[in-house]
Amino acid sequence: MRIGGLASGMDIEKMVGDLMKAERMKVDKLHQRKQFLEWQRDDYRSMNSSMLKFRDQIFEGVMMQKSYLQKKVDLSDESVASVRNNGSTTDFSGTIEVKELAKSATIIGSKTTGIDPTMKMSEITSSTSFTVQAINKDGELDKGIEVKIDPDETLDSFMKKVNEQTGVTMFYDSYSQQISMTAKHSGDVFGKDEISLSGADDLVSKLELGKGVASYTEGANAKFILNGLETQRSSNTFTIGGVEYSLKAVGKTNFTSTTDVDKVYDTIKSFVDQYNELIAKVNGETDEKRYRSYQPLTKEQREAMSDKEVELWEEKARSGTLRGDAVLRSGVNKMRFDLSTPVKDLPTELNQLSDIGITTSKNYLDKGKLVIDDKKLKEAIAKDPNAIYKLFANDPKPITDGSGKEKPNVEEMGLARRLRETLKGTMELVEKKAGKSFDVGNEYALGKTLDGIDDRITSFERKLIQIEDRYWRQFTAMEKAIQRSNEQSMFLMNQFG
Structure with a gap:
């Protein structure tokens, strides 16, 4: 804290401040230069x-290429099937006759007694795991997925795990008191069941899902005739020759494609x-x-x-x-x-x-x-x-x-x-x-220049402190000289009384 002007009556602080404004002009120019270069850097990065x-x-x-494969497909009966281009580079046309739609296999258990979705699994089964094998999206049986049974979890949470981890959807209907399991993928695996359960016989028995007790509906392939060729697929949606077909109902429809010029x-x-x-x-x-x-x-x-x-x-x-x-x-x-x-x-x-x-x-x-x-x-x-x-x-x-x-x-x-x-x-x-936003200063040209300006600003700031201190020392010396002169004048005046 500095106080000046007691002897001279001058506003020393203002005078030093005005002198420092002139000294700071060089530093201000460096700050302005730095700000402009930062704007320039940001604008380059924006560009x-x-x-x-x-x-x-x-x-x-x-x-x-798919941007140029956009096609409009006209069908004589849209209720039978939908047809869209999925990679064909040329226009296509033909006839599709749907004989049978694909469907998923289903197991519906008999009416259960004493079973509640809120029951703990320990009250239903002593087994530690349950394996579900189901048809996959390729129309083949998966290897079977084992679902761990936690004795403290409820039947409802267990069924959620089955739905998340396996190829079936499982739920309990409180009205009919029956369990339903449906394969997530449609189709027929010839000579085999599309859904099979193993690894927890007591659980299967309690849920009334065992063979001879539950109602089992086999999965079926979609059967159709495409341009005279009779064939089938495990799903109602499939791609042949770069064209995707989605079957909707039994029937027959003609289709013709043209380039979708607008798209x-x-x-x-x-x-x-x-x-x-x-x-x-x-x-x-x-x-x-x-x-x-x-x-x-x-x-x-x-x-x-x-x-x-x-x-x-x-x-x-x-x-x-x-x-x-x-x-x-x-x-x-x-x-x-x-x-x-x-x-x-x-x-x-x-x-x-x-x-x-x-x-x-x-x-x-x-x-x-x-x-x-x-x-x-x-x-x-x-x-x-x-x-x-x-x-x-x-x-x-x-x-x-x-x-x-x-x-x-x-x-x-x-x-x-x-x-x-x-x-x-x-x-x-x-x-x-x-540079990029995560680059440090010495990795790009403007960054190196900005680092150099920062160094110069730091150097000037140190120099400004020294200059300000020098000004205060000079004014302080002046104040002391004036004080001594005042004291001498007062002494002489007292002597000559």
Whole structure:
């Protein structure tokens, strides 16, 4: 705690404070520089997040073959069966006649006496385990699953364990006082029971589930005629030749598939919209004006302004952090080149975007924005969706350069695949500048610069403490000199009385 000005009458604290403001200007500039670089780092990382999101969307959209296998299926009788494409690359049609639906095996026990779901298992059985064998999803018997019996658990909790661990669904009906067990999967295992119980004879007996006592309904396969071929499956839902059939009732229906143009169109349009959104963001950031007269606010400046004034100031102070960035501009130019260059070795009538009605906007202010001719694109989809898939996702073998190393065959690579490679390269360069959120400072360029600024700030802060101490020593010395002068003056005045 310092008190000055007793001898001189001056406000020493204010004078030292004003002198230190001038001394702190260098440190304030370092803090402002640090704040701007942190904004720049965050904006780089935000840009990388946008590029990563687009890169993932490309993979999940126009690069997935299933996106082009969307088909509409018309049926003459939808109550008999439903039919949908599950991997067929060509249109399909035919007739399916359902003779019999698949059903699951069931065991229904006789009426039990003295059994309650709240009873403990120790009151029902002395066995320690119970084995259930049932038909699985492949139409074959599983190896049998052993369920441990806890003497202290209730029958209700035991049945829940059976339902969770085995291939059957088991429950007790309090009205009829009967136990029901149904196989989770339908079908017939020829010559064998689809559900069999073992390992706890006293439990089976108490629950009235034993053979000769319980009612057993065998499982059955679905029987049908598909395009003249009579066959069967263990489930009512199955896939043949990339087409999924779900049988509903006995009967006959015809089916015909056509390409679902609208769904394929939506996938491609989503890609174009996401591309336009990304390049608009990159162009906006690299062209954004930099207001150099608006520097990041110091602590004192921020305290002197209202919240709204701070918001408006920082809006301009933070602008232009990525203005003219060479990496981002190069990435956008490379992306435009990727989409405008034909895919080598594809048919000339369908080897570039313009062939399917997607072109670059003629307005130079759009800076590479893609525009869709809806009619032309839908006609191309209806004609050959597989060719469009190759245009976007063609995956050629790597080529070998003069040194024997393999490298991507970009000329024959699909347009979307090229974009992913360009995005990957651009993101790696940005990461070298701005790093990732979990990177430490010395792992990327801006981080090293920020660490250097922190070191300089620490050094300046120590120096400022020394300067402030020096000012106080000087003013204190002045106060002492004035005090001595005052004392001498007073002594002389007393002497001359």
